[in-house]
Amino acid sequence: MLKVKNLHASVDGKEILRGIDFEVKAGEVHAIMGPNGSGKSTFASVLAGNEKFEVTAGEVEYEGENLLEMSIEERARKGIFLGFQYPVEIPGVSMANFMKLAVAERRKAQGLEPLTAGQMLKYMREKAAVVELDAKLMNRAVNEGFSGGEKKKNEIFQMAMLEPRLSLLDETDSGLDIDALRIVATGVNRLRSESNATVLITHYQRLLDYIVPDFVHVLYKGRIIYSGGKELALKLEKEGYDWLINDYKE
Amino acid sequence: MEQKTRKVVLRGAGCGECGGCYEVAAGESLELYQLCGEDDHKVRVTLAEGARAKLLFVASTSGSVSYDYRVELNGAGAEAELWGLFAARERGVAKVHTDMRHNVADCRSNQQVRGVADDEGYGLFEGLVYVAPDAQRTEAYQQSRNVVLSPAARIQTLPQLEIYADDVKCSHGATVGQMNEEQIYYMRQRGLSEEDARKLQLGGFIRQVLDRVDDEPLREEMERLLFPAE
Numbered sequence: 001m002l003k004v005k006n007l008h009a010s011v012d013g014k015e016i017l018r019g020i021d022f023e024v025k026a027g028e029v030h031a032i033m034g035p036n037g038s039g040k041s042t043f044a045s046v047l048a049g050n051e052k053f054e055v056t057a058g059e060v061e062y063e064g065e066n067l068l069e070m071s072i073e074e075r076a077r078k079g080i081f082l083g084f085q086y087p088v089e090i091p092g093v094s095m096a097n098f099m100k101l102a103v104a105e106r107r108k109a110q111g112l113e114p115l116t117a118g119q120m121l122k123y124m125r126e127k128a129a130v131v132e133l134d135a136k137l138m139n140r141a142v143n144e145g146f147s148g149g150e151k152k153k154n155e156i157f158q159m160a161m162l163e164p165r166l167s168l169l170d171e172t173d174s175g176l177d178i179d180a181l182r183i184v185a186t187g188v189n190r191l192r193s194e195s196n197a198t199v200l201i202t203h204y205q206r207l208l209d210y211i212v213p214d215f216v217h218v219l220y221k222g223r224i225i226y227s228g229g230k231e232l233a234l235k236l237e238k239e240g241y242d243w244l245i246n247d248y249k250e
Numbered sequence: 251m252e253q254k255t256r257k258v259v260l261r262g263a264g265c266g267e268c269g270g271c272y273e274v275a276a277g278e279s280l281e282l283y284q285l286c287g288e289d290d291h292k293v294r295v296t297l298a299e300g301a302r303a304k305l306l307f308v309a310s311t312s313g314s315v316s317y318d319y320r321v322e323l324n325g326a327g328a329e330a331e332l333w334g335l336f337a338a339r340e341r342g343v344a345k346v347h348t349d350m351r352h353n354v355a356d357c358r359s360n361q362q363v364r365g366v367a368d369d370e371g372y373g374l375f376e377g378l379v380y381v382a383p384d385a386q387r388t389e390a391y392q393q394s395r396n397v398v399l400s401p402a403a404r405i406q407t408l409p410q411l412e413i414y415a416d417d418v419k420c421s422h423g424a425t426v427g428q429m430n431e432e433q434i435y436y437m438r439q440r441g442l443s444e445e446d447a448r449k450l451q452l453g454g455f456i457r458q459v460l461d462r463v464d465d466e467p468l469r470e471e472m473e474r475l476l477f478p479a480e
Contacts (some may be wrong), residue, residue: 012273025454048439049434049439050435066377071438071444072435072438072439073439073441073442073443073444075440076438076439076440076441077441081439082439084439086438087436088432088433088436090433090436090437090450090451091454091455091458092451092453092454092455092456092457092458093450093453093454098437098440098450100444101442101446102437102440102441102442103449105440105441105442105443106441109441141454142436158440161443164442176450245468
């Protein structure tokens with residue numbers, strides 16, 4: 001589904017990603033861990049097409065196509081979803097209206113008929129229930145006045161609405177209490193299937209107790225320096241990153 | 251106590267050089283809506299004891315339009331809210347001048363005016379809050395928020411407070427900015443085109459004032475004035 005080869009990216013002339021190799025197949029869940037400032041969020045942003053970052057070298061193939069040539073919205077319409085670490089508030093734009101437009105674009109790209117107003121309403125209620133999000137929030141402006149937990153649930157709600165092929169969840173667990181974490185994780189697990197894939201970017205083992213990854217990668221100084229199975233996360237939790245970092249020669 | 255409410259709608263260039271003078275008697279209330287795209291318009295409102303006024307204007311032009319609102323709070327307990335939107339397109343000029351005068355104690359006022367300038371448009375907001383020496387326990391708020399949509403568009407905002415009483419709650423804020431790129435990115439990541447995202451965002455900026463219009467046909471008419479058919 002996704003093949004990343006030797007990806008380099010910079011912001012304001014400073015190189016953040018320094019040669020990432022990474023591959024995701026349908027049905028898989030990957031976790032990317034690593035110390036602060038190692039480039040985890042940048043990697044997700046570059047895959048989503050954030051124009052703040054400049055790709056200076058490397059290739060990214062998504063479903064057999066060159067991802068790096070696509071606009072932000074083309075990537076989204078083709079099924080790439082980014083769950084934001086800090087979801088933005090959009091005053092004056094209602095959740096319902098925003099989702100109506102987003103779902104219409106995604107369905108058009110999937111070759112599906114648009115939903116009627118009634119179907120849309122029902123669909124929104126169903127998906128809101130997946131993450132125990134109060135359906136009343138649909139009448140409010142996007143993320144405005146939402147609590148920290150509601151914002152994160154709202155990201156997973158939008159993921160459920162858009163039925164992505166590849167979900168990149170950037171620190172979705174940060175700032176969540178244990179109940180909200182469980183709800184968010186349950187939502188993500190319910191959306192897992194053989195045809196989609198999930199990349200979790202996280203600091204903590206905690207999330208991986210609830211969403212069990214197939215692979216765990218350590219990103220350090222802009223490169224993936226170590227990969228393993230789910231047991232790697234436990235080892236990192238216990239022993240930290242030092243044993244890896246000390247081994248790592250630039 | 252049942253309040254007597256007068257509702258006035260002033261439309262188009264036809265509302266003339268003077269939008270009129272309105273005296274709101276003790277305990278009564280006025281709702282005034284004004285929407286114009288051309289010419290200069292003056293509105294004077296005087297509030298007696300316990301009177302209320304809700305004033306809301308929309309100005310949108312590719313030519314020239316100006317509004318001049320003066321509100322005199324002359325009786326204790328009077329309350330005025332002033333909501334406004336102005337938009338200047340092409341080489342249009344939209345000017346708004348407000349003068350909120352707290353002449354006596356125990357009155358409240360709230361001004362919320364938003365401006366948009368596109369192309370080579372120019373917008374100006376001058377808003378004065380005056381609090382007389384005896385007007386203790388005044389509450390007066392004023393906010394001017396503005397966005398410029400193109401490099402050649404300009405907006406100036408000049409909020410002024412003239413306060414001669416010492417026991418007052420007053421605040422004002424003014425911003426001129428561009429559209430928020432983080433919001434655009436977020437919407438595009440959900441599949442909206444850049445154009446749709448910008449439209450939605452601008453609609454949101456304007457809606458925060460238009461939501462104060464309960465009359466739906468009137469609100470739609472205001473939207474059409476702000477977004478003329480392309």
